[in-house]
Amino acid sequence: MATISLKRRLGEFRRIGSDWTLLVGLLVVVLFLGVAIIYPLSKMLGVSFTAESFAYYVRYFSSPVYQGIMWNTIQLGLVVGLFGTALGFLFAYVQVRVDVPFKKFMNLMALMPIISPPFAVATAAIVLFGRGGLITYRLFGIRYNLYGFTGLTIVLTLSLFTVAYMNLQGMLRALDPSLDEAATNLGASKWHVFRTITLPMLIPGIASSFLLLFVEAIADLANPLVLGGDFTVLASRVYIAISGEYDIFAGSVLSVILLVPSLTVFIVQRYWVSRKSVISVTGKPAGKPTMITNPIVRWGLFALTMFFSLLILLIYGTVFVGAFTELFGINYTPTLRHFEFVVLGLGSQAMMDTTKMSLIATPIAGVLGMLIAWLVVRKHFTGRSLIDFISMLGIALPGTVLGIGYLLAFNKPADIGSITLLPPLAGGTAIAGGTIALILAYVVRSVPAGVRAGVASLQQIDPSIEEASISLGADNATTFRKVTLPLIRPAFLTGLVYSFARSMTSLSAVIFLSTPYAKIMTAQILNEVDAGRFGNAFAYCDILIIMVLIVIGILYFVVGTTTGVERDFGVSL
Amino acid sequence: MTTQTSPSGHLLLNSISKVFEQGSNRVRAVDNVSLEIHGGEFITLLGPSGCGKTTTLRLIAGFELPSSGQLVLDKRDIANLPPNQRPMAMVFQSYALFPHLNVFENVAYGLHLKKMKDNEIREAVEIVLNMMNLTGLGKRSPSQLSGGQQQRVALARAMVMKPKVLLFDEPLSNLDAKLRIQMRVEIRRLQQRLGITSIYVTHDQVEAMSLSDRIVVMNKGRIEQVGTPVEIFLRPASLFVADFIGRANFIEVTVLGRQGDSCVVKAFGADFKVPCSPIIETGKQAYLMIRPEMMKLTPQTGSKAQIRSTIYLGSSVEYEVDDGGSMLMAVDTQPHFENILSEGTPVAVSFDPSTSYVLPYEERPSK
Numbered sequence: 001m002a003t004i005s006l007k008r009r010l011g012e013f014r015r016i017g018s019d020w021t022l023l024v025g026l027l028v029v030v031l032f033l034g035v036a037i038i039y040p041l042s043k044m045l046g047v048s049f050t051a052e053s054f055a056y057y058v059r060y061f062s063s064p065v066y067q068g069i070m071w072n073t074i075q076l077g078l079v080v081g082l083f084g085t086a087l088g089f090l091f092a093y094v095q096v097r098v099d100v101p102f103k104k105f106m107n108l109m110a111l112m113p114i115i116s117p118p119f120a121v122a123t124a125a126i127v128l129f130g131r132g133g134l135i136t137y138r139l140f141g142i143r144y145n146l147y148g149f150t151g152l153t154i155v156l157t158l159s160l161f162t163v164a165y166m167n168l169q170g171m172l173r174a175l176d177p178s179l180d181e182a183a184t185n186l187g188a189s190k191w192h193v194f195r196t197i198t199l200p201m202l203i204p205g206i207a208s209s210f211l212l213l214f215v216e217a218i219a220d221l222a223n224p225l226v227l228g229g230d231f232t233v234l235a236s237r238v239y240i241a242i243s244g245e246y247d248i249f250a251g252s253v254l255s256v257i258l259l260v261p262s263l264t265v266f267i268v269q270r271y272w273v274s275r276k277s278v279i280s281v282t283g284k285p286a287g288k289p290t291m292i293t294n295p296i297v298r299w300g301l302f303a304l305t306m307f308f309s310l311l312i313l314l315i316y317g318t319v320f321v322g323a324f325t326e327l328f329g330i331n332y333t334p335t336l337r338h339f340e341f342v343v344l345g346l347g348s349q350a351m352m353d354t355t356k357m358s359l360i361a362t363p364i365a366g367v368l369g370m371l372i373a374w375l376v377v378r379k380h381f382t383g384r385s386l387i388d389f390i391s392m393l394g395i396a397l398p399g400t401v402l403g404i405g406y407l408l409a410f411n412k413p414a415d416i417g418s419i420t421l422l423p424p425l426a427g428g429t430a431i432a433g434g435t436i437a438l439i440l441a442y443v444v445r446s447v448p449a450g451v452r453a454g455v456a457s458l459q460q461i462d463p464s465i466e467e468a469s470i471s472l473g474a475d476n477a478t479t480f481r482k483v484t485l486p487l488i489r490p491a492f493l494t495g496l497v498y499s500f501a502r503s504m505t506s507l508s509a510v511i512f513l514s515t516p517y518a519k520i521m522t523a524q525i526l527n528e529v530d531a532g533r534f535g536n537a538f539a540y541c542d543i544l545i546i547m548v549l550i551v552i553g554i555l556y557f558v559v560g561t562t563t564g565v566e567r568d569f570g571v572s573l
Numbered sequence: 574m575t576t577q578t579s580p581s582g583h584l585l586l587n588s589i590s591k592v593f594e595q596g597s598n599r600v601r602a603v604d605n606v607s608l609e610i611h612g613g614e615f616i617t618l619l620g621p622s623g624c625g626k627t628t629t630l631r632l633i634a635g636f637e638l639p640s641s642g643q644l645v646l647d648k649r650d651i652a653n654l655p656p657n658q659r660p661m662a663m664v665f666q667s668y669a670l671f672p673h674l675n676v677f678e679n680v681a682y683g684l685h686l687k688k689m690k691d692n693e694i695r696e697a698v699e700i701v702l703n704m705m706n707l708t709g710l711g712k713r714s715p716s717q718l719s720g721g722q723q724q725r726v727a728l729a730r731a732m733v734m735k736p737k738v739l740l741f742d743e744p745l746s747n748l749d750a751k752l753r754i755q756m757r758v759e760i761r762r763l764q765q766r767l768g769i770t771s772i773y774v775t776h777d778q779v780e781a782m783s784l785s786d787r788i789v790v791m792n793k794g795r796i797e798q799v800g801t802p803v804e805i806f807l808r809p810a811s812l813f814v815a816d817f818i819g820r821a822n823f824i825e826v827t828v829l830g831r832q833g834d835s836c837v838v839k840a841f842g843a844d845f846k847v848p849c850s851p852i853i854e855t856g857k858q859a860y861l862m863i864r865p866e867m868m869k870l871t872p873q874t875g876s877k878a879q880i881r882s883t884i885y886l887g888s889s890v891e892y893e894v895d896d897g898g899s900m901l902m903a904v905d906t907q908p909h910f911e912n913i914l915s916e917g918t919p920v921a922v923s924f925d926p927s928t929s930y931v932l933p934y935e936e937r938p939s940k
Contacts, residue, residue: 464742465670471731474657474686
């Protein structure tokens with residue numbers, strides 16, 4: 001037994017060695033994951049598990065204030081998870097199963113948060129529903145205090161429910177309508193079908209949406225910073241520890257405390273709940289589903305969905321209009337002053353820096369995502385699922401955790417003895433003004449979306465198509481270039497779009513890494529919001545949204561989507 | 574059998590095994606398979622799903638590496654040669670046409686890799702497209718073709734490479750019945766004309782019989798029997814082969830004596846001299862295999878055997894006969910209007926001993 005197993009291992013090494021594309025691909029991926037994820041994470045964990053940091057754990061777990069912060073974090077995660085999933089389900093159900101007008105508009109509103117910068121929703125909510133808010137105060141005369149748990153819940157729900165919407169919409173579309181027909185044929189009413197067929201089949205999807213939203217909500221930094229008020233959560237506390245108190249031990253220990261629930265829930269979602277699914281989302285429509293015909297249910301659902309769609313429209317309308325007015329809510333004199341500040345004035349450096357770094361990070365993340373997906377789906381080697389898991393950490397780790405890891409890992413050179421393996425990559429004194437660490441962080445945060453899109457796409461492509469190419473004399477590299485890549489082009493495009501949008505709007509992972517030579521736009525927005533200069537913040541948001549849309553347009557044009565292949569494979573964006 | 578001395582496309586599998594490990598589970602997908610395939614021969618690997626036939630084909634193609642054993646093509650050990658360097662071409666069950674390339678580009682794909690000149694490629698592709706009745710379809714995308722046309726493009730793409738060995742992985746299983754028969758004839762005709770060694774995997778015994786010079790029947794990773802279609806059908810080496818190829822009645826008998834290649838057994842109240850497996854000895858238990866087509870039923874009042882059911886199929890009639898508790902199948906392949914037996918008719922049962930066979934006894938796997 002042992003000798004056979006050893007022989008097999010040797011055979012595996014020989015095979016990897018003889019297959020240079022696999023070898024090079026693996027080396028690139030392992031190096032990337034090692035430097036960009038494992039190394040910073042281990043640095044952060046190293047700091048948080050020293051004798052010195054132990055005192056912090058004792059203090060945090062015994063102090064009622066910190067117990068409160070932990071409870072706040074969990075509470076926020078649970079409530080946003082619940083409401084976000086419910087809202088996502090509502091939008092998805094109406095989209096797939098209810099025949100009402102304006103569905104395209106609703107879909108667009110539900111997708112808005114993908115390209116939305118952080119702070120956009122929160123800032124608009126303040127000027128609309130806050131103490132001096134247009135709606136609350138001007139319209140109804142209420143001095144409403146939006147800051148705190150309620151405001152955070154509303155804003156986070158509206159910002160994050162897109163994840164649940166897309167997830168559940170895919171599942172609802174993939175539900176075989178003949179199941180409904182079979183149940184109806186056996187005498188079940190529509191409500192009975194929904195309760196006994198549709199809902200149970202969707203439970204894994206609902207659970208996994210809830211868990212994903214939980215992870216995103218507890219990791220969110222932007223909204224608690226702006227809207228938290230007295231309601232502190234772990235992510236905002238980490239930020240204060242690093243940026244205000246310069247206490248790296250406090251930051252690291254709090255990060256570990258935040259990391260535990262995030263990672264646990266992520267692992268439960270990914271390796272347990274999502275495997276329970278009885279529906280395979282292939283992207284192929286399974287047929288025409290039965291529509292809801294009861295007018296009360298139909299128009300009730302329509303009214304509810306329309307209400308939220310209009311709310312989202314109002315919010316983004318405010319973001320848009322707010323940038324062109326002196327001070328939204330108080331002085332509506334039209335002005336281009338804010339755009340001058342962002343485009344030509346002091347604010348323009350951040351815009352240029354962020355765009356340049358995002359443009360560099362996007363293709364790297366796109367290619368890496370496809371490469372990892374290809375290795376994970378098509379190649380058989382020991383440690384394949386580990387590579388998949390580590391690449392997903394880029395999104396599973398809360399941004400602040402990653403940011404602290406980068407601070408610790410890249411502010412100083414990485415040495416082994418007297419040999420310098422890596423020069424400092426982060427901070428103003430690092431090479432390229434600290435941009436390398438920022439770009440690396442952008443790539444790490446963007447890769448998972450590309451990997452998932454690539455994996456989904458590759459799993460739909462019959463492996464014998466690639467085998468046919470090899471059988472006709474092509475090596476692995478040629479096959480990847482001439483067959484695989486053209487076929488997964490839509491997924492590649494998705495990866496690129498996500499990467500760019502994510503990089504441009506990223507905050508928590510990079511806020512500690514911004515330097516005078518590499519300014520990031522989202523951090524500038526935070527400054528403007530903090531100073532009450534909402535107009536400037538809105539102008540930044542508008543510019544961000546417009547740039548993301550332009551780049552998406554260019555990517556569609558360059559990479560192209562109408563090869564006919566998408567139709568054959570049912571792959572679509 | 575075709576040209577045995579031909580040096581090209583002669584393939585030798587020597588004690589090939591393939592073990593898959595899934596966690597702590599070890600599955601012997603191919604278990605010590607040895608086989609010699611002659612140049613120009615059409616050989617079929619036949620067996621139920623999971624018997625190891627596809628794995629064997631993929632080992633030959635190089636998509637899997639053997640755990641042990643040798644694979645020799647024209648006196649050269651190719652077991653560790655990467656699949657793209659083997660002079661073989663494969664036709665896949667799913668056709669595996671490149672969906673982003675048109676028909677011409679699909680067929681030309683491998684020729685480009687050979688660094689052939691553009692005009693030579695054009696010529697070679699035109700020839701093979703004509704040969705496959707695909708003239709004028711070069712600019713079509715695969716999704717615009719019918720299933721049969723797609724299958725022919727896949728075949729053309731493999732043939733144009735002039736491989737030493739053609740590999741077929743159940744290529745006809747996605748076609749409808751009529752097209753399948755048509756393509757079967759076409760594949761056989763082309764293979765005969767070009768003389769390329771062909772290895773064909775299928776679970777369809779009729780396909781195997783109609784295409785092959787020799788059939789390799791596989792079960793649980795092992796070879797059960799290698800032989801011509803006639804040998805496999807009339808002289809099966811085991812109960813498994815007899816049961817898998819066609820239908821058969823198995824009657825437990827005692828061997829009363831041996832005479833050369835035949836044994837004397839007692840069945841239906843009479844002694845018969847029946848061709849017999851060489852390993853069978855006098856006095857031993859054995860199975861008498863009778864194909865339903867070889868059964869003879871004659872109406873006879875007072876006989877204890879009775880027709881249990883009659884199924885009229887047009888070109889034949891299938892009978893189920895209750896012979897004192899044991900059930901027998903019989904097929905009348907030349908039914909006439911007046912001689913179809915109705916249910917309940919008492920019949921005398923007999924059979925043609927020269928087309929039946931005596932098999933060694935073994936425990937019958939419960940069905």
